[in-house]
Amino acid sequence: MTAEAPQKTPTITDEDIPASDAVRAEWGRRVEAEYRSAAITHHLTLWLIQMAASPDLIHDGLRIVGDEMVHAEMSFAAFADAGGTAVPPLTRESLALPLKPGESLEMAVTRYGVEVFCLGETVAVPLFKVLREGCVVRSAREALDRVLRDEVRHREFGWTLLAYLVEQPCADEVRALVKRELPGMFARLRRNYAPVGGEDKSEIPENDRKWGLMPIARYGALLERCLERDYRPRFGKLGFDVDAAWDEACKLRPRIGTS
Numbered sequence: 006m007t008a009e010a011p012q013k014t015p016t017i018t019d020e021d022i023p024a025s026d027a028v029r030a031e032w033g034r035r036v037e038a039e040y041r042s043a044a045i046t047h048h049l050t051l052w053l054i055q056m057a058a059s060p061d062l063i064h065d066g067l068r069i070v071g072d073e074m075v076h077a078e079m080s081f082a083a084f085a086d087a088g089g090t091a092v093p094p095l096t097r098e099s100l101a102l103p104l105k106p107g108e109s110l111e112m113a114v115t116r117y118g119v120e121v122f123c124l125g126e127t128v129a130v131p132l133f134k135v136l137r138e139g140c141v142v143r144s145a146r147e148a149l150d151r152v153l154r155d156e157v158r159h160r161e162f163g164w165t166l167l168a169y170l171v172e173q174p175c176a177d178e179v180r181a182l183v184k185r186e187l188p189g190m191f192a193r194l195r196r197n198y199a200p201v202g203g204e205d206k207s208e209i210p211e212n213d214r215k216w217g218l219m220p221i222a223r224y225g226a227l228l229e230r231c232l233e234r235d236y237r238p239r240f241g242k243l244g245f246d247v248d249a250a251w252d253e254a255c256k257l258r259p260r261i262g263t264s
């Protein structure tokens with residue numbers, strides 16, 4: 006496990022900090038995202054069981070499902086403190102992982118393992134670290150404390166899983182799939198975290214920061230840094246070259262609302 010830099014510890018305040026609509030919307034979105042993470046990990050872990058994969062990976066996967074449900078509950082507590090009442094209904098189709106026609110479980114596990122864990126959970130660590138800085142509202146801070154602590158282990162699950170897959174008999178297929186699909190995965194990541202024009206949105210109200218939000222420009226900058234600090238060395242260690250995939254993703258320049 007990679008050592009993390011010591012965290013800044015903001016002081017929790019009991020002062021009543023007004024929550025904006027943006028705060029309520031963001032914490033409501035986080036509740037939904039945590040449910041989705043739990044469902045996706047549960048499904049991926051079922052596939053690992055069906056593959057008779059390493060029991061260590063299966064236990065790690067099940068533990069992550071439990072973590073994600075705790076994140077959902079803690080995010081809901083922040084949402085409720087912000088004055089939120091009803092979380093938007095979950096899109097049920099997005100809470101399961103579809104297999105492509107004819108696709109083997111090993112390839113499906115590679116596809117989702119890389120996109121959700123190697124990419125998503127890896128960038129989540131620096132993102133949550135910064136979201137936590139300056140977050141002083143008790144329920145929001147407690148949620149971010151717990152999420153940040155767990156995301157480090159969730160990130161490692163992804164890299165352990167990929168290292169496992171490239172040692173299986175299907176290793177050549179795994180490598181070909183990652184090479185083929187990485188540009189699209191990076192493009193989707195950029196669409197979410199570094200949308201065109203996002204670099205200009207560098208300010209949010211101070212109170213929103215206290216509730217654990219940050220400007221969109223910061224997401225983009227942290228994603229770029231994650232490429233240098235995590236994606237390139239971690240993929241490189243497993244024999245993958247990410248630079249061509251990243252360049253291709255940048256050329257696609259996906260915009261918000263497109264896929």
Ligand SMILES: [Fe+2]
Nearest residue numbers: 039042073076
């Ligand atoms: Fe989570």
Ligand SMILES: [Fe+2]
Nearest residue numbers: 042126156159
């Ligand atoms: Fe997670």
